[in-house]
Amino acid sequence: MNEQDRKRKRALIVFQIVIYGFLLTMFLIQMNMYMNRDW
Amino acid sequence: MNLPTFTRRRASADTAKTTATSSVTYDQHHEQSRAAQRHADIWLTIGTALMGTFVLGFIGLPIFLRGVWLQRQAQKAGLSVRPIMVTLIGYLVVLDAFLNSIGWILDLGASHTLITRVFFTAWGNFVDNGYFWHYNELWIGGSSAPGEKGWEVTLIFTVFPMRVAAAIAFLQMKRWGHQWLTVTCWFGVVIWVGYVVNMTMYADIRFDGTVLPVVGWWLYDIFYITPFLAIPYLHTVNREIFSD
Numbered sequence: 001m002n003e004q005d006r007k008r009k010r011a012l013i014v015f016q017i018v019i020y021g022f023l024l025t026m027f028l029i030q031m032n033m034y035m036n037r038d039w
Numbered sequence: 040m041n042l043p044t045f046t047r048r049r050a051s052a053d054t055a056k057t058t059a060t061s062s063v064t065y066d067q068h069h070e071q072s073r074a075a076q077r078h079a080d081i082w083l084t085i086g087t088a089l090m091g092t093f094v095l096g097f098i099g100l101p102i103f104l105r106g107v108w109l110q111r112q113a114q115k116a117g118l119s120v121r122p123i124m125v126t127l128i129g130y131l132v133v134l135d136a137f138l139n140s141i142g143w144i145l146d147l148g149a150s151h152t153l154i155t156r157v158f159f160t161a162w163g164n165f166v167d168n169g170y171f172w173h174y175n176e177l178w179i180g181g182s183s184a185p186g187e188k189g190w191e192v193t194l195i196f197t198v199f200p201m202r203v204a205a206a207i208a209f210l211q212m213k214r215w216g217h218q219w220l221t222v223t224c225w226f227g228v229v230i231w232v233g234y235v236v237n238m239t240m241y242a243d244i245r246f247d248g249t250v251l252p253v254v255g256w257w258l259y260d261i262f263y264i265t266p267f268l269a270i271p272y273l274h275t276v277n278r279e280i281f282s283d
Contacts, residue, residue: 005275012271019228019267026235030253033242039252 068119075113076120080210082106087130091137103130121212122280128269129210132220135266136199136206143191146170150181166255169245184244186237190230198226202266214281221273227266 033039063071086103089095107127113120145155156175159182163170169184177183182191202223208216238245238256246252 008274012274016271019231022232023235023264026239027253027257029239030242030246034246034253037243037247039243039246039248 072113072118072120075116075118076110079106079110079113079120079126082109083126083130087134087137091134091141093138093141121210124272124276125209125212128220128272129206132206132209132224132266132269133203135263136202139263140195140199143195146181147179147188147191147195150175150179155181163249165250166252166259167245168247168249169241171249172244172247185241190234190237194230198223198230202226209281212281214278214283217273217276217278217281221270224266224270224273227264228270231264231267 082102083106086099086101086106089099089102091099107123110120110126111123114123145152146159149155150159159170160174163172163174163182169187170182173183175181175183177188179188182188201219205216205219205223209220210216245256249255
C-alpha cells in the first residue's frame with residue numbers, strides 16, 4: 001500500500017466518523033425534543 | 040442430511056465445477072461465464088423489481104437471494120463473473136432509487152388516489168406527521184410538510200434517475216458506471232444531511248401526535264442510508280476492473 005492509498009483510507013475513515021456522528025447528533029437532538037415536548 | 044433437494048443441488052454444483060475446470064478454450068470459458076452471469080441477472084433483476092414495488096417485497100427477496108446464490112455458484116465453479124460486492128451494491132442502489140421514487144411520485148402525482156390516502160396517512164400517523172398533518176390541503180396535494188415537496192421534485196427528477204442509470208452501467212462493469220455511482224452516492228450524503236436537518240427544524244410538525252415519534256422514523260428510514268455506505272468501497276476498489 002503506497003502513501004496515497006494510506007491517505008485515502010484515512011480520509012474515508014474521517015468521513016465516516018463525521019457523517020455518522022452528524023446523523024447521531026441529529027437523532028439525539030430529536031430525542032431531546034421528544035423528551036421535553038408533548039408529542 | 041441427505042434430503043433429495045440438497046443432494047440435487049450439490050450434484051448440479053459439482054457438475055458446474057467439472058464443466059468449468061475441465062479444459063475449455065478461452066471462447067468457451069467466456070461463453071459459459073456470460074451465460075451464468077445472465078442466468079443469475081435474470082433472477083436478480085426480477086427480485087429487485089418486485090422488491091421495488093414495496094408490497095411484493097416479500098416475494099422479491101427470495102428470488103433475489105437465489106440470484107446471488109447462482110452467481111456465487113458460478114464464481115465457485117471458476118467462471119469469470121462479476122464480483123459479488125459489485126452485484127450487491129449495484130442492485131441495492133437501483134432498489135433504493137426505485138423505492139424512493141415510487142413513494143414520492145405517488146405523493147406528488149397520485150395524492151388523491153385511495154391507496155395513497157390510506158397508506159400514506161396511516162404510515163404518517165404512525166411515524167411521520169408530515170404525511171398526516173394537512174394532508175392533501177396544499178394546491179398540489181400530498182404531504183404539506185415544509186420543504187417536503189422541494190425534496191420530492193429535486194430528487195425524483197435529478198439524482199434518482201441518474202443513480203439508476205449509473206447503477207446499471209456499474210453492474211455492466213463500465214468505467215462511467217463506477218464514476219457516476221461515486222458521484223450519486225456522494226449526492227446521498229447531501230440528501231441525508233439536508234433532509235435530516237429539515238426534519239429536525241420542523242420536528243414539531245413531523246412528530247407531534249404520532250404513534251412512535253423519532254424512533255419510528257429512524258427505524259424506517261435508516262435503511263435508505265445504504266447508498267452512501269458504498270462510498271468507501273467505491274473509492275478503494277481497483278478501478279482497472281471497470282472497462283471503458
